[in-house]
Amino acid sequence: MAKEKELSIPVDGMHCSSCSLLVEKSLAKLDEVESINVDLNTNKANMVLNDNVSPDIIDEAVESVGFTVPxxxxxxxxxxxxxxxxxxxxxxxxxxxxxxxxxxxxxxxxxxxxxxxxxxxxxxxxxxxxxxxxxxxxxxxxxxDIMDEEERYQKDLRGKLYRIIVGLVFAAILMLIMHFHYTIPPLTLGQLSLIIAIFPFYYVSYPILKAGWNSFKHKNLDMDVMYSMGILVAFVSSVLGTFNIVLDSSFMFYESAVMLPSFLTIGRYLEARAKRKTSSSIKELIGLQPKTATLITTDSDGNTVEKEIDIEEINIGDILLVKPGEKIPADSIVVEGESYVDEAMITGEPVPKLKKAGIDLFSGTINQDGALKIEAQKIGSETVLSQIIDLVEKAQGTKPPVQRLANKIVSWFIPVILTIAIIVFCLWYFVAGAGLLFALTCLISVLVVACPCSLGLATPTAVTVGVGRAAEYGILIKNGETLESSQDVDVVVFDKTGTITEGKPEVEDIETFDMEESKFLQILSTVENNSNHPIAKSILNRFKLDNIQLRSEGREDLSLLDLDDFENLTGKGLKANVTIDREIKPVLAGNLKLMEAEGVFVSEEVLNKFDTFVSQAKTTIVMAVNGEIKGIITLMDKIKSNSKHTIDALDEMGIETYMLTGDNEKTASTVANSVGIDNVMANVLPNDKLDKVSQLQKEGKRVLFVGDGINDAPALSQADVGVAMGNGTDIAMESGDIVVMEGDLENVVASIQFSQKVMTRIKENLFWAFAYNMLLVPAAAGLLFLLFDIVFRPEWAGLAMALSSVTVISLSLLLKRYIPPIKRQSN
Incomplete structure (x- = not known):
């Protein structure tokens, strides 16, 4: 009978007794739940289970009735x-x-x-x-504390190094004594060797034996137990041979007993150093954070003074001074001054950017040549740099599904190796009659040479280095699953605005009917002011520039009008009631679909002008006031300079490309033809994009979708891989599996190339880890003796084991020098 187990879980969203009853009924249906009581006061479900139950099953039961398990x-x-x-x-x-x-x-x-x-x-x-x-x-x-971690790491390395030196020196002495049969009467060769070996054996073996004993004591079978068995068998056999207890003097291999843990420690020393290098990208990012800042404040007399403060003392709104060569201490906005700032560590873009009043700055970037006064906007964990560090650390801690194979093998690895070691001993001693010494040597060698360490390191080291290297290029890969999904995509689907194009359209033409241009722009800007779309921002920028022109001419500028009942009609445009000349009038701003839906008459003249603008690949907006069209405004969105290169690179990789956009067909076709995209869908709503992604997936294709992370969220979430084009301030977008800083389109291709390279390296690591064990375990079991009359000694096994892990980590470290092919072509 299964042992009963109590489990208490929190439940969010319950407001009344009927809510708690729903949760109780849903969880009670699970076979594993013996009894259940949902407490509304504590918002917890208290269960008694008769068997283990997956948390996912509990989550599904709670969520099926509308609540969540936080x-x-x-x-x-x-x-x-x-x-x-x-x-x-x-x-x-x-x-x-x-x-x-x-x-x-x-x-x-x-x-x-x-x-x-x-x-x-x-x-x-x-x-x-x-x-x-x-x-x-x-x-x-x-x-x-980072310093405490570094001190701990250095202390651990020193300890291992001291043990290695002691072990190798005394192992060499023991080898000479054993080789020349040197003795000091009345001590025998074995007794002298024991006296020399006992201290270094204890000193070098202690960490391994301690770990092995702790694991064994808690019924936890791991490699420390295996190594401890091999080391102790070698030493105890030598002691028994020294005093002729059961074994004779031929069983003395003190040098092996000391050399074996020494080689194991060498492996762990090299492994520790190599593993440290795999996460160097995170340490470099953390190192970008400045320790102090210069605060501009006033003294009691009202004089402006500069005060150096710790970075933790900065408050939002503080005015800070950043001198040439200093790091920006917080995400800020420039309030005074002009300078070039190196943002390569954040965006991967090597060319410094000019920063002046009103432009954003990122913490950790480096001011180049001019002094800047800045206002702190985000501090601490809210800065872009902190978010990048957090994303990269989380990604480095994840595992792609390919690791599951290694995990399954490892769970059986040690019992299988122990069985092999015992069988090998029995075959050589009882069947082949090779003698106890040789059988024991094979037993020790098999115990020591077998190594799941390389299997365990194959994936995490490659993921850690690869994700960190990608971050250096401004590519933030959120998890290991994304690496595996991205390596073999069949289709890349692009949004147009802000992805293929700059996403910063500029006003090109304004055509009005029975209305002054300034009045037309005033009304349109009033409506667009309530939208976050890039087009709305461009229209408002034009309105501000016109006002500046009016002021320069000594005329009164225009302000935005009163507005009510604003409505965003997705895929069509905007609708609102605007107070114009003290009279509330309905205003429409959008495409012809909106005019048709609202019953607005479109004259032949308007239709001809609209078609002309559209044929020129211009985004065209019609505005109607009180049911009459009063004007047309057009905008042009520049195609990104590297869009064509990106599409060409995908074509060379055999990846199909699509472009989905809410823009009209003519504009969409013009943009697609310019960059080389063959498959185009225009006039689509966000849900249409999701449907197209789903359709491609049903055709058996693996889809990568590239969008801005806001309007494209449904498609980004549905795609096998969602790539969100970041603008430097929104890197924590939840809908994307990959975030590309600064919207560099080439990095979409680079992210695929990174994924392919990392997954290839993981597979190579796993291959060598498997091959190592498949080749060396038989060698240690006596195959070398059968073929070449060579005895595979335990110390060789220890050295081979040490080198296996180092080999895998070294292969992963080669990723630190990897440059995606598309970046090599660009350079």
Whole structure:
């Protein structure tokens, strides 16, 4: 009979007893739920379970009746994970702690991301579980001081280095003694070797033996247990041979007993250094954050003074001074001065940008040649740089689905290796009659040479380096699943405005009918002022410029009129009631579809002008007042300089391209023909874009959609991969799997190329990890002896094991030098 287990989960959205009853009924239908009580006062569902139940099933049961199970995430830092089996154990045991839904351990950075039910987080129990597994609990990741982490890392490296030196020096001494049979009477060769070996053996082996004992004590079988068995068998056999207890003097291999943990420590030393390099991109990003800032304030006499403050003391609205060569201390806006600012670390764009009054600045970017007075707009975790760091860290902690194969193998790895080691021993000793010494040597070598470490490091190291390298180009990949999905897309679907084009249309023509141009622009701007569309912003900019012109001529400028009942008719235009000459009149601004829908008569003259403008690839808007058309305004949106190069690159890669836009057919066709896109859909609404993506997916195609992350959110979410074109301030857009900073269209291709390269490297890593074990385990088991009369000694096994992990990490580190082909062509 299954043991009953109590589970309490939070539920959001309940307001009355009928709500709690709905939740109770829904959860009670689950076979695993023995009894349930939903407490409306605490908003919690308290259950007694007769079996384990997936959190996803609970979520579905609660969400099916209209409520949610809120969850949060926390990242903790631990120490002591050395192989994939360590990772598996952490991910297996932590979800058994009350409140923990899921644990995702990252071998390369020794961090664990824990998803838990909100308000139910027992850190003491989590710490206890981690220590029970034989690892060290360091603390919450966000609370760790960078300097403390660096000091801890350096201390760990020094400790390993000292053990390596001691181990190799004494192993060399022991080899000489054993080779020349040197003795000091009355001590025998074995006794002298034991005296020399005992201290270095204990000193070098202690961390491995301690970790192995902790794991064994808590019934946690991992590689430390395997290594400990190999090391102890070598040393204990030597001691027994020294004193002729069961074994004779031929079983003395003290040099192997010391050299073996030394080689294992060399592997962990090199592995620690290499793993540190894999996350260097994050450290470089963190290093961009300045420590201090210069605050401009006034003293008691009202004089302006400059005061140096810590970065944490900055408040929104503070006026700061940034001198040439200094870093921008917060996301800000320039209030005075002019200078070029290097934003390469944020956008990947190497050319510094001119910044003057009214232009945004990003924290961590570098002021080049002029002093700037700036006003702080975003500080701390709200800055673009902090959001980038957060996105990259989260992405580096995720795993693509390809890792599941390695995880399945690792779960069986150690029991299989133990079985192989025992079978090998029995075959050589009992069947082949090769003798106890040779059988024992094969046993130790098999225990030591087998290594799931390289399997565990194959994926996270490649993801960590690859995601960090992509961020250097202004490409923010949000998770490992995206890497796997992006590598083999069949179709790339583009939105037009702000993606293929600049997204900053400028007014080209204004044609009015029975109305002055200034009056036409005043009414139109009044309506457009309530829209966030780029076209609306362009019209308002033109209105402001006209007002500046009026003032320069000594005439009174125009202000926006009173407006009521504003309505945005998606895909058609805008509708509102505007007070014109003290009379409220209905105003329409949009395309001909809107005029038709609202019953506005369109004359032949208006229709001809509209068609002429459209044929010139201009975005054309008609405005009607009180049911009569009063004018037409056109705008042109420049095609991005690298749009054609991007489409050409996709064509070369064999990827089909589409463009979907709410613009008219003629404008859409003109833009598509200019850049080389063959498949075009015009006059589409946001839901039409989603439907087209779904249709392509039903045809068996893997779709990548590129849009601005706002109007295109449904299509971005539906696509296999959604690429949101960021403008530097909206990088945290939830709808995109990839965010491209500064809207650099070439980076859409670069993101696919990055994904292909990283996934190729992961597969190569996994291949070498599998190949290593498939080749060296048989070699250690005696295959080399059968073929070439060579005994694969335990110390060789230790060295080979050490080199396997280092090889995989080194292959991943090569990604730090990767340049996407499209970027090489551009340069």
């Amino acid at each position: 969850k949060d995430e926390v990242v903790i830092k631990i120490d002591g994970m050395h192989c994939a089996s360590c990772v598996n154990n952490v991910e297996k045991f932590l979800p058994r702690v009350e409140g923990v839904v899921e644990a995702n351990a990252n071998l390369s950075n020794q961090k664990v991301t824990i998803k838990y039910y909100r308000d139910i987080l027992n850190l003491k129990e989590i710490q206890k579980t981690i220590e029970m597994l034989g690892f060290e609990y360091i603390g919450l990741d966000g609370e760790l």
